[in-house]
Amino acid sequence: SQTIHQWPATLVQPVGSPLSLECTVEGTSNPNLYWYRQAAGRGLQLLFYSVGIGQISSEVPQNLSASRPQDRQFILSSKKLLLSDSGFYLCAWREDRTYEQYFGPGTRLTVT
């Protein structure tokens, strides 16, 4: 069966510090991968998605970036965090032949 991992689970970072969140998927190959952010009390916002290694599409302009160095690895990064980057970050995957997305446990980021 497929599983999706995210780490760390929680993170507290000062403004201006760098960020690296990692997501890995097991049990599937060539998945589509997604990064979402959920601000407190709000719905999910799609940040990036990837249909293959090195292929990244950005949905919203921001100071975040994403990379996919391996088939089942998706990384969310920032060079300098802003207070507004605080939120719950979720990674998701879907198989190419289906359309349901399956979410990881999330990373709760607090920028202070």
Next chain:
Amino acid sequence: DAKTTQPTSMDCAEGRAANLPCNHSTISGNEYVYWYRQIHSQGPQYIIHGLKNNETNEMASLIITEDRKSSTLILPHATLRDTAVYYCIVRDNFGNEKLTFGTGTRLTIIP
């Protein structure tokens, strides 16, 4: 993607059927109706989806009206673990990667 409208919150007694409505009056012919739920501090969980016909799986049933302008998610025997925010989403499956989550319905199962 078409916009959806859901009640902000609902309560349901444990063991009873929970019926969650969703309006999507601007849905287009190639758009599917998806339901996800999010238990507090966890990632969203896929529940079910459908296009025209009613659907049922081990988690829930999805009833879509004939004009497709609204749908109802039914949890047949609600348990306390079904307390969550339920999201109704409509999207087409042709080259569209985005799932647009609104604010959903906060369902509370009452013991």
